[in-house]
Amino acid sequence: MSAEPRLAIEGLQIRIGGRQVVDLAHLRLGPGEIVGLAGESGSGKSMTAQAVLGLTKTIGAAVAGSVVFEGIELVGLDDAAMRDIRGRRIAMIFQSPISSLNPVFRVGDVFVRALRMHGAPSKSEAVERAKAALREVLLSPELLERYPSQLSGGQAQRVSIAMALALRSEVLLADEPTSALDVTVQAEILDLLRGLRDETGMSVLFISHDLAVIAELCERVAVMQRGQIVEEGIARDVLTTPTEDYTKELVASVPRIGGGAVA
Amino acid sequence: MTRYLIRRLALAVLVVVGVVILTFAIARLVPGDPAASWAGPRASREEIAQVREDLGLNLPLPAQIWRYFTGVLQGDWGTSIHTHRPVLSDIVNRVPPTIELVVAAIAIGLAFGIPLGLVSARWAGGIPDGLVRIVAVFAVSMPAFWLALILQIVFFQKLHLLPVAGQYDPNLDYTNPLMQYTRMPVVDSLITGNWAVFRSAASHLVLPALVIAAYPFGVVARMVRGSELDTLSEDHVKAVRALGFPERAVFGRFALKPALVPVISVIALVFAYSLVNTFLVEAIFDWPGLGSYAAASIGSLDTPAIIGVTLFVAIVYVLANLVVDIVQAWVDPRIRLT
Amino acid sequence: MNVQPLPETVEATRSDLVGRLRTNRLVVFGLSVSLVIVFAGIFAPLIVPYPEDAGGAAHPRETLLVPSSQHWFGTDQLGRDVFSRVVYGARVSPMIAFLVLLIACLVGVPLGLAAGYFGGPIDEVIMRVTDVFLAFPALLLALALASVLPPTIGSTTIAIAVTWWPWYTRLIRGQAASVTGRPFVEGARASGVSHARILFRHVLPNSLTPLIVQVSLDVSAVILTVSALSFLGLGAQDPTPEWGLMVNQGQQYFPGQWWLVTFPGLAILITAVAFNLMGDGLRDVFDPKMVRRRGALGG
Numbered sequence: 001m002s003a004e005p006r007l008a009i010e011g012l013q014i015r016i017g018g019r020q021v022v023d024l025a026h027l028r029l030g031p032g033e034i035v036g037l038a039g040e041s042g043s044g045k046s047m048t049a050q051a052v053l054g055l056t057k058t059i060g061a062a063v064a065g066s067v068v069f070e071g072i073e074l075v076g077l078d079d080a081a082m083r084d085i086r087g088r089r090i091a092m093i094f095q096s097p098i099s100s101l102n103p104v105f106r107v108g109d110v111f112v113r114a115l116r117m118h119g120a121p122s123k124s125e126a127v128e129r130a131k132a133a134l135r136e137v138l139l140s141p142e143l144l145e146r147y148p149s150q151l152s153g154g155q156a157q158r159v160s161i162a163m164a165l166a167l168r169s170e171v172l173l174a175d176e177p178t179s180a181l182d183v184t185v186q187a188e189i190l191d192l193l194r195g196l197r198d199e200t201g202m203s204v205l206f207i208s209h210d211l212a213v214i215a216e217l218c219e220r221v222a223v224m225q226r227g228q229i230v231e232e233g234i235a236r237d238v239l240t241t242p243t244e245d246y247t248k249e250l251v252a253s254v255p256r257i258g259g260g261a262v263a
Numbered sequence: 264m265t266r267y268l269i270r271r272l273a274l275a276v277l278v279v280v281g282v283v284i285l286t287f288a289i290a291r292l293v294p295g296d297p298a299a300s301w302a303g304p305r306a307s308r309e310e311i312a313q314v315r316e317d318l319g320l321n322l323p324l325p326a327q328i329w330r331y332f333t334g335v336l337q338g339d340w341g342t343s344i345h346t347h348r349p350v351l352s353d354i355v356n357r358v359p360p361t362i363e364l365v366v367a368a369i370a371i372g373l374a375f376g377i378p379l380g381l382v383s384a385r386w387a388g389g390i391p392d393g394l395v396r397i398v399a400v401f402a403v404s405m406p407a408f409w410l411a412l413i414l415q416i417v418f419f420q421k422l423h424l425l426p427v428a429g430q431y432d433p434n435l436d437y438t439n440p441l442m443q444y445t446r447m448p449v450v451d452s453l454i455t456g457n458w459a460v461f462r463s464a465a466s467h468l469v470l471p472a473l474v475i476a477a478y479p480f481g482v483v484a485r486m487v488r489g490s491e492l493d494t495l496s497e498d499h500v501k502a503v504r505a506l507g508f509p510e511r512a513v514f515g516r517f518a519l520k521p522a523l524v525p526v527i528s529v530i531a532l533v534f535a536y537s538l539v540n541t542f543l544v545e546a547i548f549d550w551p552g553l554g555s556y557a558a559a560s561i562g563s564l565d566t567p568a569i570i571g572v573t574l575f576v577a578i579v580y581v582l583a584n585l586v587v588d589i590v591q592a593w594v595d596p597r598i599r600l601t
Numbered sequence: 602m603n604v605q606p607l608p609e610t611v612e613a614t615r616s617d618l619v620g621r622l623r624t625n626r627l628v629v630f631g632l633s634v635s636l637v638i639v640f641a642g643i644f645a646p647l648i649v650p651y652p653e654d655a656g657g658a659a660h661p662r663e664t665l666l667v668p669s670s671q672h673w674f675g676t677d678q679l680g681r682d683v684f685s686r687v688v689y690g691a692r693v694s695p696m697i698a699f700l701v702l703l704i705a706c707l708v709g710v711p712l713g714l715a716a717g718y719f720g721g722p723i724d725e726v727i728m729r730v731t732d733v734f735l736a737f738p739a740l741l742l743a744l745a746l747a748s749v750l751p752p753t754i755g756s757t758t759i760a761i762a763v764t765w766w767p768w769y770t771r772l773i774r775g776q777a778a779s780v781t782g783r784p785f786v787e788g789a790r791a792s793g794v795s796h797a798r799i800l801f802r803h804v805l806p807n808s809l810t811p812l813i814v815q816v817s818l819d820v821s822a823v824i825l826t827v828s829a830l831s832f833l834g835l836g837a838q839d840p841t842p843e844w845g846l847m848v849n850q851g852q853q854y855f856p857g858q859w860w861l862v863t864f865p866g867l868a869i870l871i872t873a874v875a876f877n878l879m880g881d882g883l884r885d886v887f888d889p890k891m892v893r894r895r896g897a898l899g900g
Contacts, residue, residue, distance in 0.1 A: 053505055058495075079509075086507035099498040104521045104595050114506045147596040148499075163506065281733030286745070293749045300749065396627065400881070404821055404873030408832050409848055409866030416856045535738035542744070543829055547852075561748050561833050573745040577737045584736075 006031050006203050007052070007090075007171055012065035012075075014047055014056060014227075022047050022227040024065075029171065032201040034193070036218030036235060038211055038250070044227035045207045049173040051075075053092060054082045069171070088118040091164035095176040097156035101148035107159055108144030111166070118167055133166035134159070137192055154185035161192060165200070172196075172204045178213060190217050211254045215239050223247050267592050267599040275585045282577045287331045290570045300566045303344030340574065341567030345560065350571035354553060359446040360430055361545070361552035365537050367449075367472040372479025372533065377526070380487025385514060387492060395484060402481030408543040411474045415547065418470060425470050428549040431463040471548045475540055479533040486529055490522040497521075524595045531587040535580040625885065631878020638872050642691030654681035655689035655842045665858050675860040678850065683860060686842040687868050693843045695872065697758055698823040702816055704762035709769030710812070714800055716770065717777025724778075727770065734767040740826055747835040754843075757836035761826055765819070772815055776808035810887050818880035821873035828869045844869045 007029040014022035022044040029035050037045045050056050051063050052074060067074040069090060074082070086092075094100045102110055112126045120126035131141035137158040148156060157177055164172050174193070178186040194217065196202050208214055214221055215235060222232040223246065231244040242248045293300040298315040306314070315321065319330045334340070340351040376399075383395040418425040426432070431448050435441070439459040444451050449468055452461035494500065495518050503517045504510075541554025542561075549555075553572065560568035592599040646652045654660075660680030668675040674683035716727040734742070742764040743757075750756035780786065781804060789799050828845030830836040837843035839850070844865040851861025 055501065055504060058504075083507045083509060086505055088507060092502075092505040094498055094502055096498055100502040102499045102503065102517055102521065103597055104524065105517075110503065110506075110517075114508070118507065149597045160502070277729075278732055278736045281729070282736050285733055285737075289745050289749060292746075294751065393627070400627075400874055400877050401870070404825070404870055404877050406825055406828055406832075406845070406848075406866055406869045406873070408829070408845075409862070409869065412848070412852070412855055412862050412866070416859060420856050532738075536740070539738050539740045539744075542740075543832060557744075558833060561744065561835065564748065566749065569745060569748050573737070573741055576741050580738055581736050 005029060006033075006070060007205070008066075008068045009048070009052070010066040010068075012048065012051060012063070012067060014044070014051055014064075015062045016060065020227065021061075022051070024048055024224075024227070024229055027222055027229065027232075029203045029205055031170075031203055032197055033220065034197060034204040034206060034218050036214035036221035037205060037207045037224060038209065038214050038221055039224035040209055040250075042226075043224040045224050046175050047227075048224075049092065049175050049205060049207055052173060053086050053090060055092075084118075087114055087163070087169065088167050089169055090171040090173065091167060091169035092173040092175065093157065093160040093164065093177050096180050097153050097160060097177075098148050098151060100160060101151075101156055103148050105147075106144065107146055107148065107151070111144065111159070111163055114163060115166060129166050130162075133162040136165055137162045152185075153181045154188060157181065157189055158192065161189075161196070164202075165196060168200070170202060172202055173207070174204060175207045176209070177206075179208065179210065186213065193217065211239060211250060223250065264592070264599055268589060271585060271588055271592075275581050278581050279578055282581065283332055283335055283574065284328060286570055286574045286577070287328055289573070290566065291327075293566070300564075301341065303566075304564065305344075335574070340571040343560070343568045343571075344565045345563050345568065350567050353556065353568065354571055354575050357551065357553045357556045359552075360550055361538070361541050361554055363430075363447040363449055363468065364471055364475060364541060364545070364550060364552060364554075365534065367468055368475035368537055369479050369530070369534060371472060371476040372483055373530075375476075376480045376483030377487050377523075380484040381491060381514075381519070383484065383488040384491035384495070387488075392488075395488070399481040399484040402477040403485070405477045405481075407474055407477070407540045408547065410477060411471070411544045411547040414470050414474060426463075426467050427470060429467060430550065431460055431467050435460050435463055471544060471550055474544050475537050478536055478540065482529060482533050483526060486526050487522065490525050491518060494518045494522040521595070524591060527591045527594065528587055531580070531583040534583050535576070538576055538579065625882055627878050628882025628885070631875045631880075631882060634871065634875035635879050638691050638875060639695060641688055642693075642695060645689045645692055649682075649685035649688045651682040651685040652689075654685045655840075657840050665854065665861075668860050674864045675858070677847075677861055678854060681840075683847075683864055686847065687844070687864050689842040690844045690847070690865065690868060691872070693754070693837060693841060694824050694827050694845075694869070695820075697754060697761075697827050698820055700758050701761045701765060701823050701827075702819060704758070705765035706769055706812070706816065708762070709766035710773050710805075712766070713770040713773025714777050714804060714808075717774040717779075718781050718796070718800060718804055720778070720781070724774070728774065731767040731770050731774075734764070735771070737764070739764050739822075740829060743826055743830060744833070744835065747830050752835055752838055754837050754841065757827060757830050760830070760835075761823060764826075765823070768819075769812065769815070772811060773808050776811060777804050780804045780807045814880070814884045814887050817876070817883045820880065821876040824869065824876065825873055 005028040009024060009027040011026075012022060012024040013020065024044075027035075027037075027048075037048065039045050047056065047061070051061070052067050052069075054074065054077065056063060063075055065075060069085065072081075072085070074085070077085075101107065108127070108130060111130045112123060115126035115129055116123065120129060127144070130144060134141050134143060139155060139158050139162065143151065143155065143159065151159065161172075172193075178189050181189065190213065193204055193206075197204060206214065206218055218235045220233065221235040221238050222229045223238065223244070224230070225246045231238055231242060231247045238247060239251055242251050290301070291297050296311070298311050298318060298320055299306065301318060302311045302314040319327050322330070338349075338351050340349065340354075342348065343350050343353055346353055379395045379399075383392045386392050415427045419427045439457055441448060441451055441457055441460045442455045444454065448460060448464035452458070452464055491514075495514070500513060500518050504513050508517065541550075541552060542557045543554070544550075545552050545554030546558045553575075556568070557572045559565075560572065641648065645655070649655070651658075658681060660676070663676050663680035664678055666672055666676040666680075672682050672684065674687060677683055677686070712727050712731075716724040743760045746760035746763060747756055750760060786799060786803060789803070827836065828843070828848070831843045831845030832849045834849065837846050839846070847865035848862050851858070851865070855862050
């Protein structure tokens with residue numbers, strides 16, 4: 001990776017109530033890269049992503065270390081500046097797609113408000129951009145009128161991705177985005193993410209416990225165990241010939257159809 | 264939405280049928296002679312026999328139920344032993360002052376309960392939270408009749424601040440006679456511009472409304488606190504924060520709207536509870552509403568009146584639940600779509 | 602560096618429960634006051650200065666005395682010591698409340714189990730009947746019933762119990778239905794386990810926690826209902842030292858002899874507050890939502 005990393009995490013430490021839950025030495029995300037963050041539940045992957053956007057404050061976590069995004073230090077950044085970055089420059093999508101959308105608001109309500117907040121000059125302009133983004137993710141623009149409970153899981157996740165697209169985010173933090181979806185829908189979402197990266201150069205940090213999915217999508221992968229990164233490198237290398245014991249265990253536990261190497 | 268409405272309406276009708284049957288059962292449940300109880304303690308033997316005829320007590324049970332049912336539908340809810348007037352017309356006459364009282368009480372309860380509940384949620388675990396929770400728990404545990412008496416002492420006897428009897432100063436009937444439309448003095452004086460009566464009516468309304476408002480306030484404050492805190496921990500709040508919205512909007516719009524949905528459902532319950540609380544409170548304030556009528560009927564064992572009021576309030580409760588369910592379905596699409 | 606894994610769900614361990622109970626000061630307050638009240642009621646004959654005043658005694662020359670060192674709460678219209686009567690009242694209202702809740706559970710829980718477990722027409726019938734009862738505000742139904750029954754403590758108990766059972770039927774039915782839907786119950790039935798065994802060994806234990814929480818939250822509501830009925834003259838009669846009755850009797854001497862109304866009413870308030878706080882505490886401890894809140898930290 002020769003270019004300057006878009007997102008550089010160094011020595012990130014997160015404590016909750018005196019307990020250290022993340023101790024991440026080193027993680028980089030380059031422009032247009034799709035990097036996987038693998039590990040079991042409780043390994044601190046989600047915490048790490050949330051800490052990037054400063055979302056851990058509401059649960060009383062203490063964050064120390066450095067997260068540099070395009071030259072801006074995110075740790076300890078003041079609220080106003082952080083809010084500018086959230087959504088607009090670094091977006092995040094979550095595991096349960098429908099629960100991530102506010103059930104009592106129409107999809108368009110939140111979408112358009114977010115666009116207006118981040119600088120769309122007028123409501124009609126915001127609506128146009130929202131519709132365009134929905135078409136990009138292969139959804140009908142009339143979904144803006146629907147309520148989240150009227151969408152399928154796949155559609156809801158596309159809506160969230162569409163928001164990142166419409167806001168023209170440079171980095172997408174994807175926290176287990178396909179874990180709650182069935183396999184065929186999962187494949188579509190992965191295609192979508194790849195397509196976005198190809199068209200806009202968006203960098204993606206793909207968090208998942210599912211190594212098969214990571215193998216399919218990510219160029220590099222970092223494996224987390226108990227808040228620390230135990231192995232890191234090119235996805236194919238790490239997942240076919242892991243060097244660390246923990247990684248070996250994880251890889252071995254992935255069921256393979258008809259045997260053979262992953263990816 | 265219409266399908267939901269129809270379903271809900273049909274259910275309400277069924278429940279009302281059940282309610283009528285249950286009140287019938289209670290009226291007949293009297294140990295001893297139901298006819299004697301219906302006719303009153305001073306009825307002569309002939310009058311009791313007449314009542315027995317009228318009620319069809321000699322008929323088989325299904326026929327009795329049918330007779331009662333048709334009677335209720337036609338407006339024959341019995342005759343009050345005390346007033347000697349048809350119970351239904353007594354009830355209808357006494358309703359407006361109670362509406363005035365209960366509506367004012369619920370308005371106060373919501374006006375203070377929702378903001379304080381939000382304050383409690385916003386600073387959960389801190390001092391504002393602790394204070395609101397203590398006040399709310401006292402409000403919910405308050406015996407209404409006792410609060411009425413205590414407030415009377417404090418505000419009338421000691422402080423001479425507020426009046427405690429009636430709906431407005433009766434002398435005003437001579438000096439500023441009030442045109443009655445709704446038969447609620449506060450409303451009538453407002454729409455006719457009769458400011459003297461309005462001031463008097465409003466000041467007379469304060470104490471009784473505060474007493475009745477205690478329970479709704481407590482319930483709403485506690486509910487809003489819990490609901491807001493639960494909503495704040497939901498995924499969509501995290502997602503909306505990640506979009507960059509300020510905490511103010513996250514708390515006050517994106518978490519608040521879903522949080523208020525369960526609060527809507529509790530309004531019907533609180534309304535019914537307040538309505539029944541007026542039975543305990545109106546007499547103390549000389550408030551000429553349904554509550555004092557009910558309390559007087561209970562005191563004089565006026566069975567037809569007691570049964571009539573019970574039936575009336577139960578039907579009002581069914582309607583209130585219906586309205587609340589419809590509003591809830593309108594606000595929260597998940598309810599009508601599943 | 603000592604990095605520990607983040608727990609998936611915070612399973613409430615016993616020490617965790619007790620720890621949480623202890624840290625919530627309001628709950629501790631509620632629990633202790635509730636216990637004080639219950640014990641005051643139990644040991645009333647031993648602790649009050651004039652135990653005979655709680656019964657049929659009358660002292661015509663000591664009527665309506667202002668509170669003093671001899672009569673902390675003054676005396677009433679028959680010269681009886683109000684303090685003694687108020688403390689004895691802790692035997693009346695809370696006891697009626699416990700009886701009411703016991704009866705309501707004994708009737709409501711089996712009905713709810715039957716409805717939730719067997720489903721079908723049994724469920725329909727039971728739930729429709731429950732719906733009709735629940736269509737009445739609780740106090741209203743209790744008032745109507747109590748007014749057609751002779752005015753005694755027994756009538757009050759029956760009247761309120763009849764009003765209360767449907768809440769538990771609905772609660773238990775929901776729990777029973779969801780437990781019954783789980784595969785292991787199907788499996789048990791398939792292997793020939795009897796209905797009774799399944800109900801008692803699997804369905805009931807899983808439904809108990811919400812029931813306990815609800816019952817503890819209901820105690821103060823029932824106490825308020827009991828005193829309301831007595832206030833209207835429908836329940837306990839003189840000389841029973843029931844708090845609501847005492848407030849009713851004291852009304853005609855109000856506001857001059859304010860102590861007749863103030864102290865019994867205060868007793869109702871404090872008892873209701875104490876049991877409410879205790880119920881809140883139990884709910885916080887057992888409420889799975891609280892566990893979910895902690896689990897929202899993610900991993």
